[in-house]
Every structure is written in C-alpha cells, then in structure tokens.
Amino acid sequence: MNRPPSGERFTADWLALREALDARSRSHCLTGLAATWLAARPGQHGVVDLGCGSGSNLAFLAPRLPGPQHWRLVDHDTGLLALARQRGARLRDGAGRRITLEGRCRDLAPVDDGLLAGADLVVASALLDLVSRRWARALVAACAERRQALLVTLSVDGDWAFLDAAGERLEDEEDAAVRDLFQAHQRRDKGLGTALGGEAPMVLADAMREAGYRVETAATPWHLVVGDPAGGALAEALVDGWHAAALVQSPSQADRLADWRERRLAGLAAGKLGVMVGHRDLLALPSPSGSGD
Template identity: 40%
Template sequence: MSGFDAGWLALREPVDHASRHAGLAAQVREHFAGRESLVVVDLGCGTGSNLRALAPSLPPRQHWRLIDGDAALLAAARQRLADWADDVRPTAGGVELHKDGRRIEVNLECADLATRDLDFTDLGAGLVTAAALFDLVSEDWLERLVACSARQRVPLYSVLNYDGTARWQPENPLDARVVAAFNRHQRGDKGFGPALGPASGETFAQLLSQHGYRAASGDSPWELAERDAALIARLAEGFAQAAGEIEPEARDAFARWGAGRAAAVRVTIGHRDVFAA
C-alpha cells in the first residue's frame, strides 16, 4: 500500500503537525516521561513526518523502526530526516540522528503492511504509532494489530485519521454530494481490504476496549485558510477525482466543482487522534 507522493506529504506536513490534538500529545509525553530510552514502530511512515513531530516529546534515546511499502518514500525519509537532524551518521540499517540532545537510531524497512506480521515484540517495541493510516485499513487488519499489541500491552498512538468531515467556505450547492461520494470512495480497498474510512476512529476505540486498553481520543482537524492555498487546491482536486470515480456520470460537474474549490478561503477537514495504553 502506498499511493502517496513525497510532494504531497511535504505539502501537508506543517498542517499535520499543527493539527495534532495537544491534550493527547501531552498524555503521550507524560506516559513516557522519566524513561531513558524507547523503541518506536511507525507504520506507513512515508517520509518520516511522524518521527519529526513526535520525537521531541519522547525520551533522550530512541530507536525507531520506520515501515512503509514504498521504497522511494523510504529513500526520501532518509534524506528528510538527515536534513532535519543536527547531526547524522549512517548505520547498517539506516541512520543515527542527533537532534536537540536526543539520539535517535532509525532503521528503515520496506514491507507490505497488508501481509507483514504485526507482532513487534521481537523489536522490543514500547510504542506503535501511525499517522493518517488507520482510515485506509480494514477492520480485520486493525483488529489484528490491536490483538498483537495487546499481548504485551504495547501502547498505541494513531493520529490524523479522517473522520468524514469536510467543509468548504464559501458554500457550494455540490459540496454535500461531493463529500458524500468522497466518503464512499474512502471505504474502498486501499490495499488492506475494505477500508474503514471515516469509521476508523470509532472502530479503533471499540477494538481497544475489547482488548483491555484504556484509550483517550480527541479531534485534530485541519483548519485551512488562504495561507494554505496550495494544500486546498490539491485537496479540491483529490476530492473531485475520488467523487468522480464513485459517480462517473457527474465527473465533469465534480471537476468543475474542484476547479472552483481550489480557491476556497476556508476548509475544515476532520481527523481523530487516539492514544491507548
């Protein structure tokens, strides 16, 4: 599973980081406070954005296993992380980063998450995390991840899962139809079976409860304005294209909607963050 290019991930990264639920981020920081080291597994890591956002809140010695099925994104991750760090040293499996007094060992793994074993106890995982991933996976896949993690009660932290909310300003008569079609598209197979799409946050919380976790969640919406014009334009194009695949008879109308929505002055895209331990 991939389907994301490095340019899109770079465009969304500042908004992703700013949109994370601050209260949950504080809970994660407090949960691991006082520890000297931590092993983190990052699923669907892309170019390493989740590491760049989360590492400053974690212990001084960190070992990250970044897993993605796209070798090009992993190569981009290595470069982006090297540029982000104060100092970088190559290692056999990746890189060792030094950033703001933290030593962060990074190993890069190219693997198909749809078929990979999701039990990370052999890595000594102390945290399994993912950003903008769980809305793309199936309920069966997510249940497998939670069940594997629950055996050793490994904490799970999932951020920026789309919740089905998309509001565009000023309003347009086609908005509701486009968003509804887009949300149906989100439930299609993204490589893991039928995707959870907007139901991911609620489903994740239910699975966590069934497996004995205590979980907290919070909204992490993108609140986009004119300063985010490039991101809004890409979103409008993506919504129109996905909606057109669901309703091909309206493809031309949706394309016109997308062209007009590229100039929207305000856009809200709803997301949900969840932390369980």
C-alpha cells in the same frame, strides 16, 4: 486519508505540502501523555512508525519523546523510506541525544513480529482510514499481546466542508453530493481489505477499549482560513483530490463534477473560501492491570 491529486499513491510533494498543517492540527496533549508513559519505562524506548512516509511523524515526535529512542520505520515505498531515514539521521530526542533507527520496506500485513517486535510505542499518522476492520483488529490484538501503547494521529473522520470568511461552515447540495462520493471511495480496498474510511477512529477506539486499554481521543481538524496564502496550494490539492475520487466513484457524473471543481477552485482563488477537514487523534495505553479503565 486526504488523497494527493495524482491518485492512490502518496508523493513526497504531497506529504511536504501537508506537513506544517499536520503539526499545527494534531493533539500536543496526547503526545505529552505518550511521552509521560514512555518516561516511566526503563531503558531504551522502541518506537515503530507504520506507513512512515517521508518521516513527518518521526520528525514531530522524536524531539517530544524521552530517550534513548530506537525507531523502526515501515513503508512499502523505497523512495519515501529513504527520505525518512535521511531525516531521522539528523534528529535528537527530548534530551538532545541522537536517535537510532532502522528501515523496513514491506507491506503492513501481516501484523507480525517483523512489524512490531521490540516496540514500546506504535505510531501512525494519516493512515487509519486506509485499513480494513480486520487489519485494525489484528493490530489491536498484536499490541495487546505485547502490551504496547498506540498513538494514531490525523485519522480522517469522513467530514469536510468549505468555510466562509467568518469561518462558518457552508452547506451546499453539490458539496454534499461530492462528499458522499468521496466517502464511498474512501471505503474501497486500498490493499488491506475494504477500507474503514471515516469510521476508522471510532472502530479503533472501541477495539482498544475492548482489549483493556485506556483510550484518549481528540478532535484535530484541519482549518485553512479564507485568504491564507500558505494554505492555498493545499486547499487546491484537496479539491482536486476530492474531485478525482468522486469521478472514479461515479464517472457518469463527469460534467457535474467538473463544474463543481471549477466553481470551488474559483472561490479559493478569489479568496472567498476556506476549508475544514475533520480528523481525530487517538492514544491507547495499556492499563496497569491490563483489565481496562
């Protein structure tokens, strides 16, 4: 995940800063396929949102999915969970009916009945790069056992770059060095074992196919164009976050990294740079036979 400037902990301010761009970037096609799959299932639709944060995933999906809906919101942060529940209380499903919801303040491990029981669809946004290969495989196994669908959105693929005024990628040796350090930092243990980082979308897709799921993926990059005033604060936060992660990874390069940060922040402030951050969305649906495509 792209880090907030303050470090490892995700704040409500950071989540609010990225929410509009998340909504523009994510795959509406995969959301529609998930809605079609749910609509074919009778009764109430259970949805579990893993690492729900302040409820942006809930706010995006609830009105786009059929009802009736019951959501289980899962996060270890009590403050963010309270915000998500407040938002959920005002939401309605695709037919205009109120949704129901519950909150679970807990870690995402173990992947057990307390996490997933009763769900038809398991969702997560901007989470997957934080988890380990073991946790991802445990999630796949648990979903397969319960024949649950999985919609995971905005998983970073490890790539980012600055853009020129024409929207073309700028290749820069210092950017590449910082990106390498950032990618190494992504693979540190974030509480669920050695993190997958940018490998996460591919690892999850392969594991879901092996479990007999039909898997669809879509590239969903962020694009912050040159001179976009609405994206300025987010672009600056990204540079600060990349710098902070790189500094943790290589403190001995503090002066070099500070120079890079000042140069890139100046370019953003002057309206000369845009930013691209690579993401992928994934939808995995249990096949009718349970034996794959």
